[in-house]
Amino acid sequence: MGSAQPNDIDHILLSEEEIAAKLDELAAKIDADYADKDLLLVGVLKGAVMVMADLSRKLQHTKVAMDWMAVSSYGSGTKSSGVVRILKDLDADLSGRHVLIVEDIIDSGLTLSWLMSNLRSRGCASLEVAAMLRKPEAAKVKVDVKYIGFDIPNEFVVGYGLDYDERYRSLPYVGTLAPHVYEN
Ligand code: IMP
Numbered sequence: 022m023g024s025a026q027p028n029d030i031d032h033i034l035l036s037e038e039e040i041a042a043k044l045d046e047l048a049a050k051i052d053a054d055y056a057d058k059d060l061l062l063v064g065v066l067k068g069a070v071m072v073m074a075d076l077s078r079k080l081q082h083t084k085v086a087m088d089w090m091a092v093s094s095y096g097s098g099t100k101s102s103g104v105v106r107i108l109k110d111l112d113a114d115l116s117g118r119h120v121l122i123v124e125d126i127i128d129s130g131l132t133l134s135w136l137m138s139n140l141r142s143r144g145c146a147s148l149e150v151a152a153m154l155r156k157p158e159a160a161k162v163k164v165d166v167k168y169i170g171f172d173i174p175n176e177f178v179v180g181y182g183l184d185y186d187e188r189y190r191s192l193p194y195v196g197t198l199a200p201h202v203y204e205n
């Protein structure tokens with residue numbers, strides 16, 4: 022059960038097996054779309070670490086490089102601040118590159134829409150997004166996400182890279198957090 026107390030998780034939304042099967046599907050699509058191209062995967066720290074590790078290892082026909090960016094849109098709580106700041110920028114020069122942003126979750130969509138216009142301005146040949154999870158609120162912001170794992174209800178979730186106050190990232194599944202954890 023990783024670092025979670027069993028009663029911290031209210032219920033499991035997506036099992037390890039469901040996540041793996043979905044990543045197989047996404048990887049097959051990405052492989053077909055980028056076959057024999059050079060693709061730069063841009064992982065958004067820290068939440069996308071698990072998706073990046075698992076998705077990238079399932080790509081069989083795409084030549085992959087990885088880079089990482091850290092932005093902040095949330096504090097330690099569960100609500101969006103609406104403010105995006107670059108904490109760590111990319112090492113790679115994006116000009117002429119095919120870039121695929123790898124995200125853990127799209128909630129308000131604020132982080133992603135900001136990130137897309139920021140990266141697009143650096144002259145990539147193409148820019149797409151792969152996100153593991155999407156919440157309903159994201160529909161309100163116009164962001165074009167080509168590869169989406171699961172649409173989930175508007176609940177706060179943890180696991181598979183997602184944290185609450187830096188905890189629960191190592192859980193192999195995605196689960197909802199029991200209210201008593203954040204009501205304390
Ligand atoms: P957005 O800007 O509202 O789309 O928020 C995106 C970021 O907020 C994600 O990359 C996560 O780090 C964080 N986030 C949003 N919803 C959740 C959640 O349910 N659990 C954990 N982190 C979340």
Ligand code: MG
Pocket residue numbers: 068095184
């Ligand atoms: Mg977070």
